[in-house]
Amino acid sequence: MSRIFLSLGIKRFTSLSVGVLSLILTPISVAAAERIYFSVNTLRLSLGIEALELFAADGTINKELEFYLQGISDEDRARFRTALLRAYQINPVQLSRFFRTPTGEAILKNIGELIQIQGGQNGQYAIRGALIQAASEPEGLTILGFLQKFPTNIQLDTNKILLAVRWIENLVQANQIMVQELDKLSEKEALKEQILDYSTLPDIRKPGQWGYQQQRLTLQDPRRQREFYVDLYYPQHWPETKIPIVIFSHGLASRPDDYDSLAKHLASYGYLVALPQHPGSDFSQVQAMLQGYSSDLFKLSEFIDRPKDISFVLDELERLNQSLFGGRLNLERVGAIGHSFGGYAVFALAGGQIDFESLQRECDRTIWSPNLSLLIQCRALDLPRQVYELRDPRIKAVVAVNPFNSGIFGAKGLSQISIPVFIIAGSQDPAAPLVLEQGQAFIWLMTPQKYLGLVKGQAHINFSKLDAGTQSLIKSFIDLTIADQRLIDKYDNAMILSFFEIYLHDNLEYRSYLQSSYADYISQKPFELYLINASSSADLESIFKQFDLDF
CATH class of the missing domain: 3.40.50.1820 (Alpha/Beta hydrolase fold, catalytic domain)
Structure with missing residues (x-):
């Protein structure tokens, strides 16, 4: 269950966040993230960004990523890879201005409760930095680009994410x-x-x-x-x-x-x-x-x-x-x-x-x-x-x-x-x-x-x-x-x-x-x-x- 959630849940939630909110703000010039940390029940797990980069580049699944993709069908793996690379052409200047508004800041704060910086701090400022830089790339904003531009290691609050996903699913139903x-x-x-x-x-x-x-x-x-x-x-x-x-x-x-x-x-x-x-x-x-x-x-x-x-x-x-x-x-x-x-x-x-x-x-x-x-x-x-x-x-x-x-x-x-x-x-x-x-x-x-x-x-x-x-x-x-x-x-x-x-x-x-x-x-x-x-x-x-x- 934890492996399915990491491979598909991250894709699903991050895609939803990007799609609904078009998140952009001002850049932060610091070191890039190397790992994504999360927990499932009593297990503390992590995944290197490099593993996702290899997978996105040519479909290579190293040993670390293979652990999380066990039990995932080839079709779902292909969808996951497509989601990582799908580009959204968004004007970074205009959207950065949007996220300077009170409504935009509220959006980032809410998402920052789920996508945090390592240590559990709200990730709103890191999110805005990563997204503005990723959106400025010639190919446009991608999930992989967002992860690569994140200024620190990422910590996902899996309990809150699961509740949010459950709420969305219940609302749709x-x-x-x-x-x-x-x-x-x-x-x-x-x-x-x-x-x-x-x-x-x-x-x-x-x-x-x-x-x-x-x-x-x-x-x-x-x-x-x-x-x-x-x-x-x-x-x-x-x-x-x-x-x-x-x-x-x-x-x-x-x-x-x-x-x-x-x-x-x-x-x-x-x-x-x-x-x-x-x-x-x-x-x-x-x-x-x-x-x-x-x-x-x-x-x-x-x-x-x-x-x-x-x-x-x-x-x-x-x-x-x-x-x-x-x-x-x-x-x-x-x-x-x-x-x-x-x-x-x-x-x-x-x-x-x-x-x-x-x-x-x-x-x-x-x-x-x-x-x-x-x-x-x-x-x-x-x-x-x-x-x-x-x-x-x-x-x-x-x-x-x-x-x-x-x-x-x-x-x-x-x-x-x-x-x-x-x-x-x-x-x-x-x-x-x-x-x-x-x-x-x-x-x-x-x-x-x-x-x-x-x-x-x-x-x-x-x-x-x-x-x-x-x-x-x-x-x-x-x-x-x-x-x-x-x-x-x-x-x-x-x-x-x-x-x-x-x-x-x-x-x-x-x-x-x-x-x-x-x-x-x-x-x-x-x-x-x-x-x-x-x-x-x-x-x-x-x-x-x-x-x-x-x-």
Whole structure:
């Protein structure tokens, strides 16, 4: 067992660490590592870096390495060798800047609990030195290069590594089970619903009758000394009645126009959709960090500024309603949509309260967590510990897409939400995992009007908005089979429109669409869409209690 773990476990864990985190920082010029030390039970073992170098060069297995590879198949040996040499082309300067941010330093500290320097000291500084130097090599960053550049002998905390690997495996298994159970629960709900021939109903995946037009406004909030733009999408041909408003909060490192597909769709059905920029956590902020003009991946104040941006946009729309829109906006019937970090924002706007005690418990875990969104949430611990009143009573319903919330709100914080909520999750989300984030949030919500939609093959981000190089880099790190974004957009367009038609427009005709049988009707294999409502909450909670995720 120890031999298998060393040969495959090191490969697996180190590959995962490199793949998920893209670890880089400033170089340290000291002597290179010669050996890797670790222990299994009462045995203290080690392996020379030279043995791995020989193996990587031409497949030679010396006596020392042979001891650890006994019982390992030729196929797995070949995979191990490939993993040692696989190169990742990463810009070392930009990534070094990332790891100067508080989030980057937290990542290194967590990994340093597992990959230590000899003697048991946290290896974060050695890790950053080895990775920056290895990434600077012409061939790119490799695991072998990382080991060769490590400034001291390496000590692996095998107990913590095994716990981390076990946690990852349990999370993957729990995620798979939850997807299967959501399929069953969705089917169970569909059997209770009225049988309809959806082919005879209007296809709400297609654009509506009103068309759309677009304009951009630049807003200034003097109280916060904050300037940002907002993209507005609204009907090209206005309905005779007042139209509701939907505001969209984009994700971390994103832009408002990344979400224009849904905005255009809703506008064509008679909505005004506002997509504000969040300048402290948008694409331009990340670019400023990568270019060396900022030391933050995102500003700490964004936990407060994002919800306040939404409320300020509503204030401005109210002020401009007569002059710009002829008084045709209904500012008492507002919906909010948020993706990822924006999902946090709309939960806060809906009445969710930051629970610092819950967040502290989650962030105090000593074992590395595969929930990457928790690293973002833990930054909120640097905020003043006070009650933040971020709820906006004008918002009557919210949609949270791939939201993170488990630590920052917890069960107590989310239980304060009383308005309708629609959570949309993806089965392939490595940043905010279904089980830990959206699944728990659905259970914790106490509002009777709650829905959980799952898209198989959705992976947190819109890959179609990434440049080719970024897409290739991500796919080289993480093996994901993802759904086509055009299919995801059709799912979102139909389900979110139905939700807002019911809870903003009081249009009960759309209840036929916001149910499991319709989700099944528009699903396309292998990337099915499942939908459940509050009636399945207790069943989902019982399923969740079976998972072993308490580390």
